Amino acid sequence: MTAFLLRNGRPMGGPAADILIRDGRIVAIGPNLTAPDVTVEDSGGALVLPGLVEAHTHLDKSLWGMGWRPNDSGPRLIDKIDNERKLKRELNIDPARQSARQVVLSSSHGSTHIRSHVDVDTDHGLWGIEGVMKTRADYADIIDMDIVAFPQSGLLRRPGTLELMHEAMKAGADVVGGLDPCAIDRDPKGHCDAIFALAEKYGKPLDIHLHEPGEMGAFSMDLIFERTRALGMKGQVVISHAFCLGTPDRALVDPLIDQLAELDIGIMTTGPASRPAPPVQTLLARGIRVCSGSDGIRDTWGPYGNADILERVMLVGLRNNFRRDDEVELAFHVCTQGGADIMRLADYGLKVGAKADLIVVDGETITHAAVARPPRKLVVKHGKVVARNGQSLRSAP
Amino acid sequence: MTAFLLRNGRPMGGPAADILIRDGRIVAIGPNLTAPDVTVEDSGGALVLPGLVEAHTHLDKSLWGMGWRPNDSGPRLIDKIDNERKLKRELNIDPARQSARQVVLSSSHGSTHIRSHVDVDTDHGLWGIEGVMKTRADYADIIDMDIVAFPQSGLLRRPGTLELMHEAMKAGADVVGGLDPCAIDRDPKGHCDAIFALAEKYGKPLDIHLHEPGEMGAFSMDLIFERTRALGMKGQVVISHAFCLGTPDRALVDPLIDQLAELDIGIMTTGPASRPAPPVQTLLARGIRVCSGSDGIRDTWGPYGNADILERVMLVGLRNNFRRDDEVELAFHVCTQGGADIMRLADYGLKVGAKADLIVVDGETITHAAVARPPRKLVVKHGKVVARNGQSLRSAP
Numbered sequence: 001m002t003a004f005l006l007r008n009g010r011p012m013g014g015p016a017a018d019i020l021i022r023d024g025r026i027v028a029i030g031p032n033l034t035a036p037d038v039t040v041e042d043s044g045g046a047l048v049l050p051g052l053v054e055a056h057t058h059l060d061k062s063l064w065g066m067g068w069r070p071n072d073s074g075p076r077l078i079d080k081i082d083n084e085r086k087l088k089r090e091l092n093i094d095p096a097r098q099s100a101r102q103v104v105l106s107s108s109h110g111s112t113h114i115r116s117h118v119d120v121d122t123d124h125g126l127w128g129i130e131g132v133m134k135t136r137a138d139y140a141d142i143i144d145m146d147i148v149a150f151p152q153s154g155l156l157r158r159p160g161t162l163e164l165m166h167e168a169m170k171a172g173a174d175v176v177g178g179l180d181p182c183a184i185d186r187d188p189k190g191h192c193d194a195i196f197a198l199a200e201k202y203g204k205p206l207d208i209h210l211h212e213p214g215e216m217g218a219f220s221m222d223l224i225f226e227r228t229r230a231l232g233m234k235g236q237v238v239i240s241h242a243f244c245l246g247t248p249d250r251a252l253v254d255p256l257i258d259q260l261a262e263l264d265i266g267i268m269t270t271g272p273a274s275r276p277a278p279p280v281q282t283l284l285a286r287g288i289r290v291c292s293g294s295d296g297i298r299d300t301w302g303p304y305g306n307a308d309i310l311e312r313v314m315l316v317g318l319r320n321n322f323r324r325d326d327e328v329e330l331a332f333h334v335c336t337q338g339g340a341d342i343m344r345l346a347d348y349g350l351k352v353g354a355k356a357d358l359i360v361v362d363g364e365t366i367t368h369a370a371v372a373r374p375p376r377k378l379v380v381k382h383g384k385v386v387a388r389n390g391q392s393l394r395s396a397p
Numbered sequence: 398m399t400a401f402l403l404r405n406g407r408p409m410g411g412p413a414a415d416i417l418i419r420d421g422r423i424v425a426i427g428p429n430l431t432a433p434d435v436t437v438e439d440s441g442g443a444l445v446l447p448g449l450v451e452a453h454t455h456l457d458k459s460l461w462g463m464g465w466r467p468n469d470s471g472p473r474l475i476d477k478i479d480n481e482r483k484l485k486r487e488l489n490i491d492p493a494r495q496s497a498r499q500v501v502l503s504s505s506h507g508s509t510h511i512r513s514h515v516d517v518d519t520d521h522g523l524w525g526i527e528g529v530m531k532t533r534a535d536y537a538d539i540i541d542m543d544i545v546a547f548p549q550s551g552l553l554r555r556p557g558t559l560e561l562m563h564e565a566m567k568a569g570a571d572v573v574g575g576l577d578p579c580a581i582d583r584d585p586k587g588h589c590d591a592i593f594a595l596a597e598k599y600g601k602p603l604d605i606h607l608h609e610p611g612e613m614g615a616f617s618m619d620l621i622f623e624r625t626r627a628l629g630m631k632g633q634v635v636i637s638h639a640f641c642l643g644t645p646d647r648a649l650v651d652p653l654i655d656q657l658a659e660l661d662i663g664i665m666t667t668g669p670a671s672r673p674a675p676p677v678q679t680l681l682a683r684g685i686r687v688c689s690g691s692d693g694i695r696d697t698w699g700p701y702g703n704a705d706i707l708e709r710v711m712l713v714g715l716r717n718n719f720r721r722d723d724e725v726e727l728a729f730h731v732c733t734q735g736g737a738d739i740m741r742l743a744d745y746g747l748k749v750g751a752k753a754d755l756i757v758v759d760g761e762t763i764t765h766a767a768v769a770r771p772p773r774k775l776v777v778k779h780g781k782v783v784a785r786n787g788q789s790l791r792s793a794p
Contacts, residue, residue, distance in 0.1 A: 068761035070722040273670035274718035302720035303768045304711065314701065318712075321671035323699035325467040364465035371700045 003027075003035045004383055006360070009043030011350050013365045019048060021356040024383035029352055041385065043360045046377055047369055049332075050350045051112025051357035052309035053339025056240055056268045056293030058150075059099035059116040059135065060128035063298050065396075066091065066098075071303060077184065077211065081153055084300040085123050093300075095131025100396040102297055102307055103135055107142045108392040109308040110376045112357035114143055115207070115293070115343055117150035117177055117240075120168045122160040129168045142386040142394055144357075146343055148207050150177035154185045155194055162194055169202040178208035181220045188223055196227040205236040207268070210244070213276060217244025218252055225259045238291075238342055240268040245283075246276025261286045266342045270295045271316035271331075280320045281330060291342040292316050292334045309335050310361070313370040328367040356383035400424075400432045401780055403757070406440030408747050410762045416445060418753040421780035426749055438782065440757045443774055444766055447747045448509025448754035449706035450736025453637055453665045453690030455547075456496035456513040456532065457525035460695050462793075463488065463495075468700060474581065474608065478550055481697040482520050490697075492528025497793040499694055499704060500532055504539045505789040506705040507773045509754035511540055512604070512690070512740055514547035514574055514637075517565045519557040526565045539783040539791055541754075543740050545604050547574035551582045552591055559591055566599040575605035578617045585620055593624040602633040604665075607641070610673060614641025615649055622656045635688075635739055637665040642680075643673025658683045663739045667692045667709070668716035668728075677717045678727060688739040689713050689731045706732050707758070710767040725764040753780035 004021040011017055011029060018033035019026060061084065063069060069091070073083040087093065095118070106114060118128040129149060136145045149168035155161050155178070169176065178195040181188035199206045212220050221244065228237050239260075245267070247253055260267065266289035269278045283290050292312050297305035316322075316331040340348035347354045360378040363369030375390025386393055401418040408414055408426060415430035416423060458481065460466060466488070470480040484490065492515070503511060515525040526546060533542045546565035552558050552575070566573065575592040578585035596603045609617050618641065625634050636657075642664070644650055657664065663686035666675045680687050689709050694702035713719075713728040737745035744751045757775040760766030772787025783790055 068765045070762065070764070072721050072723075271670070273668070273712070273715040298768065303722070303725060303764050304715060306769070315670070315715075318670040318701060324469050325700070326469075328700060365467065367467070367700050368465045371695065372703070 003038040005038045009048035021383040052110045054111040054114040055291035055339035060095035095128040099132045099135040104392045104396040106307040110359035115146040117148040119152040121153040148175040148177040149173035192223045207238040235264040238266040245278035271319035289341040291339040325367045400435040402435045406445035418780040449507045451508040451511040452688035452736035457492035492525040496529045496532040501789045501793040503704040507756035512543040514545040516549040518550040545572040545574040546570035589620045604635040632661040635663040642675035668713035686738040688736040722764040
């Protein structure tokens, strides 16, 4: 295969260096590299950073490119869930088409890996799983993808969903999803038993949406801890959102953090401005894996989002009151290596031997790039340029 | 003067209409307008919105264009205050130069009005006030500006500052500023007495930074209420930040809101993700004037900010969990008419007879424009194009 030489970039904002890539891997980083028959790109002194990791989104249900639809859904979580299920057919929110659109958008901004939760419910069966799997195959050249089978409408409250979750795992989902065992599914023991049984049966990890605040969330977390320990699933569970960790009561939160550390349970936070949020710095200091993501992009839940994970660095930074550069770099870590740690990506990062997934972006430092968010000059995936000047080289339907 | 015809725009996202401008004012809005000897611009079906109002920033101390300086300041408010005062001379953060840069940046994003707090302290005297006044004069064609004399380092705790505040008001400041009567100035009675005396003496309104949380902030607010009432200053006071209004204790907050409504005291909120924040929807429902702004742009306090008030709409929306279009439009209101209400702008808005300060931006609706934030196609100030495709037609030093 052709070698690829990225000249004159500043890896992680350090001194200028060239990066030599062969067979989709970084084979050398240093000054004045050369190789015969090599394709050369010049970075013009820009930053070179590892590919961004979109570790929590919902590829199957963005409305991107479907025209503007004014949002008038009700205030409760269950209102938005019911509203979405209804609109999916009404608006024909086709998971294959919409996931392709979002993948191309994500890639244009420099995401090279995505973990997507994908709805599994009795109204739509595996429409989502099949559509997103098609996108995963069609766009394998620009993105690596984890698919989480996600019982968005509840697991036990809607009979038939558990059977569909089995089908989704058999069809090729990588991760078992869960959702608010108390608040949505109304049967915390039943919900937790069911999702852990799925994980055990298919030998797959778990990624559980937990919006439940305060004491209720702490209770659900405890049920997750018990099962993680009992089933020997240390290191195989992620809790997404985990608003209860943002409760100001340390007597409630500190013991939860102790257990997360002990059981190597990862946390996903979007840096939500309007909700209590997990304390990123505290979690990282305890060695807990933390990742981030866009969550839904312009969907029936709300109008926000553009799939730019550099913007997510800013939002996580703002939420955690990160002001010093070393603090903002924690948010950047969460949006890159943190995601790789959660998704257990092999050979991730800007180092010799790692897979050549990287971005080139203007900026004096990582923090500068995160707050300025200029269009990515280059996005490289599997050692090849897949986006240039903010535009993907692939197109979507 | 020349007439100016803006064709084929959609005012506030409504049906297509032309806007005819003469002598800096909107003279007609409707279909198929014509006029002799008219300069014509075509909006191409884009949105036409009123000029954005940056109602709270610090023009005198942005580091914009000064190269990237890693931030390593301490965690407390007073650390950042002391750090900044020291760095002002060390880095030569020239208020005239820096305010010019930020004004040009703001205008490129569509702000047509700015209220800037400007530091007054014993280390730098009126350096800030004089510099920003120079910018106000030099850039009067692209921006209207309110200048708040702001005792950033404390008023009474640093002897000599009060005298400088008198000088600042005599020099032409429009508004008397204040700052955390308890937490920073350590003398709440003394601080409040002093700033209200300044306001009375110079016949100017007040805009008081109040970061104090919870009970302390509520106490300072009470002192402000007492003086507003005693001096008959209803409608002439603004409280900026007002974090204490975000306290979850309604028994504390509701009486404060009652007084704000009674005394027509305005509130400025940036929609801060990491702090308790005033509840925008509740305040607006009570008829309280609410505005927003960027606060500091890439300064010694932190790296964030780009002076784009459409991005601020998004941040205020995210902070207040606004998801429906009618909710996001409240955030837009705060960033436009809300700022005009706070600054008491005469003839503001997109209507016949109003001053012709407006923007043209792609988007299907106001909410769409706020979440997508494309470069502004046109910015019109005093009836003339001052920025095009995201670029100001003026330059800064």
